[in-house]
Amino acid sequence: MQARLRGPAYVDEEEEEEISPISRAVSLIASPFRAAVSKQAQRAYLGSLLFASASIILLGIATVAYWIFYFKFVPQIGLERDVHLQFGNGHPWGTAILDSELASLQPYDVSVMLDLPRTPSNLAAGNFMLDLSLHSRPSKSIMTAANTSTQVLSHSRRPAILTYASSVVDTAxxxxRLPFYVFGWRREAETLEVNMMEQVEFAKGWRNLPGSLRLEIQSTERMQVYSAKVKFLAKYTGLRWFMYRWKLTSFLVFTGMFWGVSMTSSAIAWLILSSLFGSGAKEPEKSVKKEERDDRPIKAEEEESDSDSHEASFKREVEHIKQEEDSDDQALVDPHAAEADDEDDEGQRIRESSGPGTDSGIGTSLESASAQGVQRRRSRLFGGH
Incomplete structure (x- = not known):
């Protein structure tokens, strides 16, 4: 039974073969869940949630911004003001106040709508004149805080007349339509629409926009009028025409552009902030890594020096052993040469130990040392054989 080491314990290969398919199946089943709950997946979920939230918020802001821009940039296409005429001495006249609904640098067509009864005096008046003038907003005096005179921004006079009909046609x-007249569904009146100004445009500045108007009906005969209105019709051109004519397309285009610019700006700001904060957090790690890198060469040098010292000592021991083996082999081959070498060595050691001050008895000590060396070499040689 073969066994293999796994960690601190030994596991039989047969047992491992029985467990490995089950463990592999469990690992395969659990791997998607592990990936789903890993830190990287959590970061991805958080990033996706933040991206989706930011996209929805910026899309709402883009929608609101587009509608604000639309109502500010594209003025109201039609504007009507009722004029309450004043009758008395002179011609009928009336005024009306204009709000800030008119836009600068926007062409307008201005017309007057009169609802006139077909009375004999109105039919007898024939052609009559309509006088329309647009006035600037009244400015207040600094000293008295009272309204001062206004300035005429635009003025126009146009003729008008009721539609002629012969007595036969009028009777028929x-x-x-007699039943309609009897039940009040119709009345014997005619509505005239007279174009007074075409493509009138006002310069920039609130003082250049009209704040009031004055309408006067000039006729030799006394006129009867049901109602009078002044109508402003905007004539869009360029971008205003496109935004008004193609509302859905312009909404999608401009909202998408605003959303794309805001998302790009947000992404750039996010990258800049993350790089700034991320660099500050990684500085200590870099310093630690540098210190570790600085320590590594020192440790490596120490290990190399230790290994070099061990190798040198081992080499010296090996050389010493080789020298002893060579000397032994040489002694076996030439005993006399070995004895002479030993005598020379012994004599050298005695001379070194005696020093310069010892001169008496040197010869006797050398002879005794050489004799002892010879006896020791002979005993070693003959004992070895």
Whole structure:
């Protein structure tokens, strides 16, 4: 039974073969869940949630911004003001106040709508004149805080007349519509629309926009009027025409552009902030890594020096052993040469130990030392054989 080491314990290969398929199946089943709950997945979930939230918020802001821009940039296409005429001495006249609904640098067509009854005096008046003038907003005096005179920004006079009808046609028309007249569904009146100004445009500045208007009906006959209105119709051109004519397309285009710019700006700001804060957090790690890198060469040098010292000592021991083996082999081959070498060595050691001050008895000590060396070499040689 073969066994293999796994960690601190030994596991039989047969047992490992029985466990490995189950463990592999469990690991395969659990691997998606582990990946789903890992730190990288959590970071991805958090990033996706932040991205989706930021996208929705910026999309809402882009939508609101587009509608604000639309109502500020594209003025109201139609503006009407009722004029309450004043009758008395002179011609009928009336004024009306204009709000800040008119836009600068925007062409307008201005017309007057009169609802006139078909009375004999109105039919007898024939052609009559309409006088319309647009006035600037009244400015207040600094000293008295009272309204001062206004300035005429635009003025126009146009003719008007009721539609002519012969007595026969007029009688037939009244007979055909008699039931409507009787029940009050129709009345014997005619509405005239007279174009007074075309493509009138106002310069920039609130003082250049009209704040009031004055309408006067000039006729030799006394006129009867049901109602009078002044109508402003905007004539869009360029971008205003596109935004008004293609509302959905312009909404998608400009909202998408605003959303894309805001998302790009947010992404750039996020990258800059993350790089700034991330660099500050990684500085201590870098310093620690540098210190570790600085320590590593020192440790490596120490280990190399230790290994070099061990190798040198080992080499010296090996050389010493080799020298002894060579000397032994040489002694076996030439005993006399070995004895002479030993005598020379012994004599050298005695001379070194005696020093310069010892001169008496040197010869006797050398002879005794050489004799002892010879006897020791002979005993070693003959004992070895």
């Amino acid at each position: 028309h009244k007979v055909s």
